[in-house]
Every structure is written in C-alpha cells, then in structure tokens.
Amino acid sequence: MTELLWLMGAATALINCPINTIFSQCDVILCDRLISQSSATHPYCEINETLLNFSEAGLKSQFSAGLFFKDMAGAHDSIVINNGPNTGLNQQAIFTKNSREVDLIGPLHSNIFFCKRLLLNSVDLRIKLTRASDAFCLMGVRDSTYKLKLLGASLFVKKVNISPAVRLGHESALLKANAMYPLSRVTVKTYSIPQNSRICNLENLFLGAIPKYIVLGLVDHEAYTGRRDLSPFNFRHMNVEYLALSRDGKQIPSKAFQPTFYQGTSVREFYNLFTATSGHLKDLPLAINRIDYQQGYTMFAFNLNSAEDVEALSPVANGN
Template sequence: MEVMPMSLDLFQCQAVQTSVTGNRTVPYKILSSLDNQSTLEFSVSKTGDSYIDLSTIELELIVKLCKADGSDHSGDVNLQPGVVNNTLHSLFDQCNESAESHLACDGWAIDTGDEINKRDSTNVGFTMRRNNFANSKIVQLVGKLHGDIFSQSQYLLTGANLSIKLSLAKPSFYIMEEDAKDSTLKTLDATLHVRHFDINPSILMTHNTTLTKTNAFYPYKRVEVKSFTAPSGSQSISHDNVILGTIPNMLIFAMVDNDAFVGRRSKNLFALSHYSITDFSIFVSGVQTPMHGLSMNFDLKKYWTRAYRSLFSGVGIDYADKGNQITMEMFAHGFFILAFDMTPDSSVNEDHISIANSGSVQIDAKFEKVLP
C-alpha cells in the first residue's frame, strides 16, 4: 500500500463547520440570599434560539474560612484550620438537575506524607490549602459541575429551562481542625457560568421538524454511590447483592473510617486506608472477577502492584499516556482505591456502549489485622 505525507496534500481544503455560528458565556446569580443557606439554587432560563453546552457549565464561589460567629481567623497560621482536597466539590453532598493544573481552580492540592490525616508541614497539600485560606482570606473557587447529565456533550435544546440545586454538606465534612472547633466556610457570592451557542437557522429548522416525530436523546453515565459498614473486630467482609439488577460498567471500591465518612473535623474524609487487606474478590452473578481475585500484602515491599494497576485498567487508561497523580507509595498511604472494568469487551473508556447485563454483584475481602 502506497501512502503520501500530508505535507504533499496540497489540494485538499480544510473542513469547515457552519452549524455553530457563535457562542457566549452567560453568568447566572443564585436565586436567593446566601445567609444561612443549606442549598444553592440557580435557574437558567430560555435565551432566544441558543443551545446550552451542559458539559462546560462552571460554578464560581467567593468564600472565606471564618469562625462560627463570622469573625475572621488570625494569629499563628499553623494553628488555624484548613480544608480537604478538591475543596469546591467537597462542599456539596448532592447536585440535582432537571432537564498544578486547572484543578487548582477547584481548590485541588493533593495530600502527601505517610499519614494524610495530619495537619502539619509533613502534609504538603494540606499546608498549601490552609495557607490559601489563612487569616480568613477571600478565595475564589471555580470548577465544572460533576452531575450525571453534565458528563455528556450533547447540547441542550433551545426553549428548555434548566434548574440546578446544590445541597451543601456539613462543615465537619470539608473543614479540617480540632474536633472541638467550629469554623465554617462562608459563601460570599455564587455564580453559575453557562455557555450558550448560536446555531445555524437551517440546523434549528431541521431539529424542530425532527422533534415533531421523535424525542431528542441525551445519553449519559449514571453514577451511584453505595456505602456499607464493616463490623469492628472482624477480619473479613462479605456482602451479597451489593448490586442487584443492571451490572455497572465500572465498579470502584474504597474504605474510610466511619467517623470520617459521616464528618469529623480531625479526620480527612479522603483518607482511603487499606486496613491491611490481603484479598479482594468480586463475584458477578456467581462468577469471580478477576478469576483469582486480588492478593496483596502491605507489610512486604511493593506486594500490591496488581491492585495498584487496577487504578488504570479499571478506568480504561491502561497503557495510555494518562495518569491520576497516585503513585504506588501513595496507594499504600491513604489512596487505596480498587477499580474494575465490568463491560463485556473491557471498553469502559470507549465511545461505544454494550448491551446492559442484569445480575448480582457480591464483594468479599480478607484482612491480616482486625478492623478498627
């Protein structure tokens, strides 16, 4: 087969798109007062014939970390509170919608050290975040929304009203300080930035005609979080029917102290410990996957490589030029996450989808030491 370098393709015109004729980002303010708010609610109304790109909607918050009475922190910075990683998204426990990189804008500074519950200089990430908020400095947080509908790239049709309601989590969930303290993160301003696209009239006419015959489709990936407790003093866990019904495309497993999960200021809710786990298995409708499960020993140097590799193979980036910031050492010290690709053709990160399978999922785990 003969080929020609593109540098010699002198007579081929570059493709030109004419469907989208322009775009603009429109700010929307919160609907009600920010005083004593438990939720942030926005309404994106109809604007002419423009379509909305749901995947690029950004939330901007102006916040400051202050005392419970609203007064500012002052004095020794090392004695002041800080916040957990991924600050912007950690502020919310639910997003309801109807109808060193850019992550730093979200308040991202990854925790470091052998013990990420520490609130001192050994945890560089915490120190950076604490210094950012020290003395009740005003901080601007900006990041995209991570709701199910915002994970797909289809434009929202003109004429559709969009309401977004964000439920705020408890301060003990995202503020790190002594348990007896009661600092709070005060929201001074909240803005939703929504990108509107102007569409070629011929495309609008075609869409309107098609809508008289059928509905528009918005395929998205639904994310569901399930939690369960493991009894203290045991050395194994076994849960039948963790999932009963549609088998998910991806399953992610992590463990955290129960008091951190429900919200404890002295503990990092993202301290995902391994608890000296030795074996982990998933059974899908009675069939074990992987076939021999995962074995690991955190007392032996690097005897958790296969478990660590699941962070890549399980999310579809195995052998790809992509990463996740988690090293093997970090995996053993507060970043223990197991991921599994559950698709029939191991294509969880591909554009196509597979026929959904129904069944049950069981998880089993064994530990070298008794659970705390």
C-alpha cells in the first residue's frame, strides 16, 4: 500500500512507522465475514511486531520506506523537531518539513496478509481503514492545531495465473470441503490501571484458547488516547518490582520477574524477550538492546507454549 501525506504546518512530525500507525483500526472482511480484530489497537500491533521480529539493520533499510526511524531510547517524548535528542524523530521530520508532501509504501499489517497461501478466485476481499486522531499520530506542542491530510492511497495486490488443471482441482476440492488458510493470529488487548496503584491484579486475561506467548507493555494513558507531546510508543517500565502470570493455577515464570529499574537491574526481563519469542541462541536479532530496554522499550514476554519454539506446531490449548 502506498500513501501520499501532507502536514499542514511545520513544527510537527509524525509518530513512528506512519504507513500503518496513523490508522487506529484495519478491518479485513472476507466473503462478508470480519476476520480481523475489531478494536482501535492497530498501531500497537504494528509497532510491537515490527520491533520484535526485525533487526535494527532491516528497520533502517526496508522499513524506512514507511518512515520507520527508531526513536532514541529515553527521548520518545521529545518534541524538539530540529536537532532534538530523538534522532529518529529528527530524521523523519525532514520528509515533512515545511508541509512537504511525502509518499510512503509498506505492507498492510493484518494477520491474513502474512499468510503464505494465496486467496482463491471468487473470494470477496474488503478492507476498511479508520484514521487515528491527529492528536495521536502527530508529535508537537500539546495545544497545536496541525493536521494530517491524506492526499491519496493505492493498494497493490499480487495476482498469479494458474493452469486450467489446477483451477479444476480447486473447484473439485471445494465441493467436498472449505478452503483452509492457516493464520498466526495476533490480538492486542488493553487494560487500565488506576493512577498511583502499588498493586494490580488482572483476572481472566484470556478465556478459552491460550496464546503461544504474551508480550506486555505499559504506556501513559494520555499518550494512548492521543496527546501531541507524548509518544504513544514510549513503553515505560513504571518501576515494576514484581510481575508474573498465572495459567490454570500455575505461575509463569516459576520465579517471578523482580526487576529493580531504579538500579538498572533488568537483564533477566530483557533476555526473556529472546527466549519467549524463539530468538534464544539464534541469529534473530531484535531492534532492542539492554540499554534501550530500560528507556522506553520495556516489554515483558511470557512463553505459554509447551514447546520452547513458538513457531513449532502444537495443538491449541484452552484454559484461563
């Protein structure tokens, strides 16, 4: 998908990876059935999967086409556009300086578009994108009134020609059963924690099917709802001192996370990002290092899969 953007103003810049994050919701409908998550969490799905699945080198090259420039750790909330401490914001702002038009290109971020199988003929596909508010997707002075205007968009769809024999085989198979498309479904859920709370217990995070792994991040509520001088992707550690999950009465991990962020002690929690997401002892680098982790990139990962490799084939587990 490509987009052409125009910022009506100068002293402002887009949030990171705007090719997807300027949309609060991406609805995908196949044959009149909604198959995507219907919630305004699309930007968080995009930014988390990008940070946890690609190396910094890949983000600097391929993903720069969608204006991804990694925010400087500890400077997410900087609104100094020119020569400010957030080098990622500075690089991105060059493209929209003085209300310059900028074109972006990148993949639409929805589960079905990461499926390796192609859609069969006669499958009706519809996509609905919902814009996020300007207060959410623009960084700048809090009371500023700059606006983001979409000038146009194009959707590029890959098509292939298959032989008549294969087409007849598809039609014959569809008389006996439905087409199956394996998906790795990613779901984002949000929960509110009262301000100044020392202890928070969240019950029934998942009822029924249990995900393979969970990644938990904490952001400021005002940033989440949209405030120009706060980055929505500043994942703060909030001085968490104790964290654990309970699955069917069993604690995960067996020894709870007990970081002391004010002393700079959080290496176990950082290292667990690799073990929980199948990057342990593999050449699958993340775009986050241990210094970044404590300064705006704090995420806690929990592997709930019986196999250590989350990509391994395993039956769907149910529980609470």
